[in-house]
């Protein structure tokens with residue numbers, strides 16, 4: 001059977017996506033491959049389709065024991081003979097599956113890495129007697145000792161390549177920083193592997209980062225304009241998961257908690273409810289989400305700074321797997337980095353601590369950076385991004401208008417108090433409470449005198465220019481810079497309407513200053 005026929009017949013998809021076909025072709029040609037694809041890109045198909053074409057067994061190594069059953073059940077539903085072996089099964093169950101495998105009745109066998117070399121029933125002996133066609137190492141970044149997700153058992157996998165010289169190896173991961181790449185190739189001892197690096201861009205995700213002052217209020221605002229959307233709210237601790245879920249419920253939002261401290265039944269029930277769209281919001285620690293396949297997650301909110309860009313990108317990547325517009329919203333404070341840094345210091349290996357602190361610093365830089373978020377993220381993963389994305393808070397702030405109501409009201413009243421007889425320069429001196437000789441006595445008595453002194457003169461100039469450009473202020477005589485209020489400005493003031501303007505410099509985001 002041809003790969004495309006297998007894809008259609010078993011999986012029901014019309015065509016391959018991205019690099020899937022190219023990867024499958026190489027795997028079938030017995031070439032070792034490393035596939036770096038973002039979450040949701042469709043890594044599983046890259047070994048599941050070859051498994052149905054190759055003569056012998058495909059072994060899938062995955063650290064996610066909790067998900068193996070679901071994955072295998074889903075494959076069985078599709079008519080694919082798959083099974084798993086892990087510590088959740090009793091001996092007789094494990095023996096039965098080993099039996100099925102040795103009789104060649106299983107095409108795909110999922111195992112955790114520790115099961116290969118250890119346990120009561122080492123699998124390696126069994127595999128040695130079989131025709132092992134393909135080994136797929138999922139979450140291959142777990143082999144990287146400096147990675148955010150290191151699993152010591154993965155280091156053993158390097159031995160496999162030598163034990164099975166005729167088997168093809170395919171390593172897959174959604175983590176792609178250069179260090180991890182190098183570690184995967186060396187750690188798994190692959191033979192001149194072919195690299196497949198997909199773009200990590202998730203163009204349908206809008207990235208936004210804000211300071212955490214009144215984060216809960218901001219979260220409520222965010223949720224209130226998306227009353228039907230489903231999403232994940234990540235919190236740092238179990239306690240804050242519980243509190244946030246309770247507060248959301250108290251504010252009329254359906255939300256359930258999820259963290260490792262909850263009884264297993266409750267945790268699973270809450271996850272199920274979320275996956276089945278019976279509840280809109282799941283409030284969770286980062287324990288939630290690994291391998292979760294829910295395509296219509298519309299938003300991922302972080303109420304704290306994640307430890308590193310890899311975790312952040314993986315977690316935000318759970319949004320919008322269906323390709324529809326989705327949001328990634330992060331609240332941080334500088335205190336976060338101090339807390340996280342202290343947590344890191346509890347680790348023993350000083351090299352590891354240094355390495356993880358450097359990653360944390362990059363995370364802080366991301367939060368504080370004024371450049372396009374997507375550009376920053378993709379550059380971090382070694383991908384050049386020409387231009388700016390137009391779909392992150394930084395880009396949108398540039399293109400979009402901001403609520404400048406309060407400041408506009410100040411400036412417009414100053415114009416009125418100065419009897420609409422002066423230019424912008426004089427108006428600004430009054431707002432700033434200037435002691436300049438240009439300010440006469442009566443002007444110092446005005447209620448508006450000095451009310452704008454906490455903003456720089458540049459800010460007021462820019463605001464004045466924007467008010468002119470948007471037609472709130474008019475300058476009738478081009479030779480004399482006297483400004484007057486337009487009819488629209490009078491109306492706006494009377495009705496207390498909000499004024500949105502397109503501001504020019506970074507100085508223009510007063511709400512972004514940490515209080």
Ligand code: ADP
Pocket residue numbers: 013014015016017020037038039040041042043044045293
């Ligand atoms: P990853 O492991 O890369 O995060 P998955 O293998 O879980 O991604 O696939 C993500 C989703 O995309 C799944 O719902 C999968 O069924 C779907 N998918 C994968 N390949 C295709 C394809 N060629 N056409 C349509 N849907 C696909």
Ligand code: ZN
Pocket residue numbers: 371372373374375388389390391392393394395396
């Ligand atoms: Zn951008």
